[in-house]
Amino acid sequence: MLLLAVDTATPAVTVALHDGARVIAESHQVDARRHGELLLPAVDRVLRTAGLALDAVTGIVVGVGPGPYTGLRVGLVTAVTFGSALGVPVHGLCTLDGLAYACGIEGPFAVATDARRKEVYWARYADARTRIGEPSVDRPAEIAEELAGLPVVGAGARLYPEAFPDARGPEHQSASALAALAAERIAAGGDGFLDPLPLYLRRPDAQVPKNYKVVTPQ
Structure with missing residues (x-):
């Protein structure tokens, strides 16, 4: 077993690798505005620290929120993309559970x-x-x-x-804890996971304008 865990539902951009027994590498940065910039470099850093390639991963773990719209979707889209590219399962977990x-x-x-x-x-x-x-x-x-x-x-x-x-404490989410919880649930039979879909609980902060200005040709 080699689980890659990611979570961007909170200000923390957090990534970890878990081999089924322990966390073997992790990255943790707190920056509420740079999830998209920080996540993939963090994944690369964790893999290099462990001396492994992405294709060694046998499962993806992702925090599904609840969390703000923009940050949350970064981790989910990345997790689902990795899962599809590698042909491995994507295990969703509530961020609060981590x-x-x-x-x-x-x-x-x-x-x-x-x-x-x-x-x-x-x-x-x-x-x-x-x-x-x-x-x-x-x-x-x-x-x-x-x-x-x-x-x-x-x-x-x-x-x-x-x-x-x-x-x-802890104040912020940790992918290490999320990965350890997932490894525990997989070992117990694989129950308790969620679909890798965002748990928003409310409408996004950004709203599409209701009325557009009509511009007619001269």
Whole structure:
């Protein structure tokens, strides 16, 4: 097994290689505006560090979000393209699940990432491997009472300490954690994966103009 994991659903552009037992190479950069520029060089860097070629990969793992439209689609399009070119499966995982897996908290907690517009993408977890329900997007004040008393992992918790006083790390997504979670699920029978389709939860920030100016020839 050799899994190539990528995630661009958060400000982190993160890539990792996992051989089924451990992470053998990884790259992690935080830059919310340069996902498209940074992802492919990061993949190349990780492969060179491991001393492997892309055709050695036996599966692709990708974070499907939730996340902002532009950044999220960079990782998904790259993952699907690699999967098609190599003829290998593409395993989608909720980005919040990767953060949950990385935190290592044993009891109940929540994960919250920055959704912009003064909102967070969030979900509750029974433990680091078990999400309760589907991810949502809300204003922090609207869910503060529901999550009261719970540790909250991720950048969303750091941004809104008044709503989430028990903020925990990691702050950003890690492809290493995503790859390790995927390897664990594959070893257990391959259940729990999502289709490699974007989980947006709301309309994109960029909107097509409703009315176009009509220009008639003179």
